[in-house]
Amino acid sequence: MRRVVITGLGVVSALGTGREAHMQGLREGRSGIAPITLIDPERLLIKIAAEAKEFRGEDHFDRQQLAQFDRVTEMAMYCAREAVAQSGIEFDEALGLRTATIIGTAMGGLNTLDENYHAVYYEMKNRVHPLIIPRLMANAPVSQISMAYGLKGASWSVSTACSSSNHAIAQAFHLIRSGMADAALTGGTESVLCFGGIKAWEALRVMSPDGCRPFSKNRNGMVLGEGAAILVLEELEIARTRGALILGEIAGAGMTADAGDIVAPDVDGAARAMQLALADAKMAPSEVDYINAHGTATTMNDRTEAAAIHMVLGAQANSVLVSSTKSMHGHCIGAAGALEAAATLMALGEGIVAPTINHDEADAEIRLDVVANIARTGRIEAALSNSFAFGGLNAVLAFRKWYG
Amino acid sequence: MIDDDVSIRVAQIIAEQAMLDLDSIEPETTLDDLGLDSLALVEVVFGIEEAFDISIPFNANEPKTSAFNISNVAHIVAGVKSLIAAKG
Numbered sequence: 001m002r003r004v005v006i007t008g009l010g011v012v013s014a015l016g017t018g019r020e021a022h023m024q025g026l027r028e029g030r031s032g033i034a035p036i037t038l039i040d041p042e043r044l045l046i047k048i049a050a051e052a053k054e055f056r057g058e059d060h061f062d063r064q065q066l067a068q069f070d071r072v073t074e075m076a077m078y079c080a081r082e083a084v085a086q087s088g089i090e091f092d093e094a095l096g097l098r099t100a101t102i103i104g105t106a107m108g109g110l111n112t113l114d115e116n117y118h119a120v121y122y123e124m125k126n127r128v129h130p131l132i133i134p135r136l137m138a139n140a141p142v143s144q145i146s147m148a149y150g151l152k153g154a155s156w157s158v159s160t161a162c163s164s165s166n167h168a169i170a171q172a173f174h175l176i177r178s179g180m181a182d183a184a185l186t187g188g189t190e191s192v193l194c195f196g197g198i199k200a201w202e203a204l205r206v207m208s209p210d211g212c213r214p215f216s217k218n219r220n221g222m223v224l225g226e227g228a229a230i231l232v233l234e235e236l237e238i239a240r241t242r243g244a245l246i247l248g249e250i251a252g253a254g255m256t257a258d259a260g261d262i263v264a265p266d267v268d269g270a271a272r273a274m275q276l277a278l279a280d281a282k283m284a285p286s287e288v289d290y291i292n293a294h295g296t297a298t299t300m301n302d303r304t305e306a307a308a309i310h311m312v313l314g315a316q317a318n319s320v321l322v323s324s325t326k327s328m329h330g331h332c333i334g335a336a337g338a339l340e341a342a343a344t345l346m347a348l349g350e351g352i353v354a355p356t357i358n359h360d361e362a363d364a365e366i367r368l369d370v371v372a373n374i375a376r377t378g379r380i381e382a383a384l385s386n387s388f389a390f391g392g393l394n395a396v397l398a399f400r401k402w403y404g
Numbered sequence: 405m406i407d408d409d410v411s412i413r414v415a416q417i418i419a420e421q422a423m424l425d426l427d428s429i430e431p432e433t434t435l436d437d438l439g440l441d442s443l444a445l446v447e448v449v450f451g452i453e454e455a456f457d458i459s460i461p462f463n464a465n466e467p468k469t470s471a472f473n474i475s476n477v478a479h480i481v482a483g484v485k486s487l488i489a490a491k492g
Contacts, residue, residue: 045459205446205464221465263443299465300442 003251004176005402007244008087008232010079011342013329014050014225019082021054022229022339023346025328026354027375032329033212033223039195046207049193050225050330068131069144070109075228075335076141076189077148084149087232088244089183091149100181101146101155102172103230104164104188106334107197108157109136114194141189145230153181162294164188165229165337166387166395170253172233173397182235187338189228198224204263206298212331214295214324214356215302215370217363222296225330229338246402248348251382252281258392265301265388270294270308273394274384278312281398283382285313288320290347290383292340293370295324295356296331305386306366321378323371327357337387337395347380348401406431410456410488411481417451418477431478442467445474452480458487 011018014032015025025032032050041047057066057074069077091099112135119125134140139157146155154175158168165188172186192201201207201224208221239246254276258269278285294305302324310317325343326332332339343354352375359372383399406415406429415429422428422438429438435445442464449462449472460483461471473479 203446203450205449205462207463208465209463219465220463261441261443264441 002177002179003236003249004173004233005236005239005249006231006247006345007089007234007239008083009229009247009342009345010082010086011227011229011339012052012055012075012078013227013332013339014052015329017052017054017078019086019342022342026325026343026346027352029355029357029374030328031357032225036193038193044198045202046198046209048210048223049198050223051193052226068134070112070135070140071191072105072109072189072228073141073144075191076103076230077144079187079228079230080145080148080185083185083230083232089232089234091151095183096150097152098182099151100153100172100175100184101142101151102158102168102184102186103142103145104158104168104334104337105138105141105190106159106161106164107190107192108138109140110192110197111194112136114196117196145185149185151185159334160393160395161389161391162331162333162336163387163389163393163395164334166385166397167255169231169250169337169341169397170255170395173250173253176233176235182238184233185230186233187228187230188335190333190335191226192333193224193226208297211358212297212327213358213360214293214297214327215306215363215366215368216359217361219297219299219302222298223330225332227329227332227339228335229342231338231341246404248345249400249402250397251283251400252277252279252398254278254280254396256394258394260392263390265304266392267304267307267311269392269394270305270386270388271311273396274308274312274386277384277396277398283398285316287382288313288316288384289380290344290353291320291322292344292383292385293322293324294386294388295326297324297326301388303365305388306368309368317368320369321353321371321376322368323354323356325354337385337397340385341397344383344385344399347383348399351377351379353378353380410485413455414452414481414484415477417455418448421448421451429477432476434476435474452484456484456488458484458491460487
């Protein structure tokens with residue numbers, strides 16, 4: 001069976017611009033959550049978020065590109081550039097034909113939509129910029145990346161709310177493993193931190209006004225973030241032949257639907273996704289050293305996810321390390337799984353497990369080692385990364401450490 | 405007793421969400437009694453906010469510790485009346 005490895009990674013998040021800034025934030029257990037400053041917070045009820053404050057498209061792209069790019073495309077393009085540079089992969093005509101581009105985003109160009117609805121409904125303008133549609137369409141990040149690198153294989157965008165990235169990465173992985181592609185640029189990108197976007201999230205009443213505290217007894221909701229992460233995936237022998245540095249292996253993926261409630265999570269759907277990922281990876285529950293949790297810090301998600309981990313891992317649930325890095329980079333919705341793949345690769349590659357910060361008080365309903373507040377070191381051989389979306393759509397990735 | 409305008413309007417909103425007759429709503433009725441889940445609860449809060457042009461402090465993650473007491477219909481009505489009074 002063909003194997004699939006990761007050879008490049010690019011990241012933008014509230015922890016910083018670039019892979020190393022993001023990883024350094026994770027190692028330090030730094031919070032990227034702060035008072036909202038990129039828009040006027042006056043009429044907001046929830047006034048905190050994990051904004052990628054340092055990231056400005058103007059610093060990275062020219063005027064023509066900026067006219068075509070929403071913020072989600074700017075972040076994805078930055079990450080693709082960083083990932084391709086790290087990988088050292090060179091896309092000639094032949095490889096371009098065999099390379100897929102599959103990117104997750106829940107809301108696509110929401111900032112562009114928000115600005116232009118404001119222009120036509122509020123400012124009463126009768127015309128908007130001619131490139132609004134190419135800027136806001138959900139597949140814009142996919143198309144711009146494929147154009148920038150000449151990637152002519154199967155390419156599409158994936159939109160499954162908070163699972164978008166993991167679904168995208170799972171599909172890219174399956175394309176390469178099955179022989180339909182030899183390489184892929186995959187991951188996710190999201191920015192919903194415009195006025196209309198935050199108002200819509202406020203209305204659900206699941207957001208914390210004061211901080212993201214996953215698995216802590218005093219948790220009181222999620223905190224929105226923005227960011228992107230892009231991975232270069234390659235078939236193992238192709239990566240080896242060109243002497244690529246291998247960051248880790250994707251060994252399996254599991255995907256399920258709860259077919260239950262439009263917002264409430266379900267233990268069974270989450271547990272089945274984890275079981276399928278383990279089976280696909282031929283990984284025993286006892287092998288799993290680390291789980292990057294969905295860990296949104298809502299009352300319901302964290303309780304449900306902990307129950308699913310106990311159900312799937314059995315005795316191993318007592319020793320597995322589980323952390324939610326959303327405590328630091330916020331919930332980046334369609335980019336969440338890709339940002340969390342970065343934390344998982346850090347655990348596998350460096351043996352540094354990112355902590356769950358703001359963990360004030362153990363919760364008897366969780367009963368897991370959540371790597372409270374301070375990063376942990378140790379040998380991590382195998383890991384899972386969970387994403388459980390609104391709408392009951394679950395996607396779990398199984399990773400292995402690469403020795404080479 | 406559900407006999408003043410505010411109480412009746414609140415009871416109507418809850419009854420509509422629970423798909424029940426207004427007669428089924430008593431002051432002591434809890435939202436659990438009516439089988440309202442957390443999403444329905446959020447819709448009830450929104451319905452009341454819109455009806456009275458008030459803003460209710462409510463977080464679905466901690467419904468029991470929110471400043472607004474939603475433990476039964478009488479408490480909700482009392483909370484709504486004080487928010488209307490505070491609005492002036």
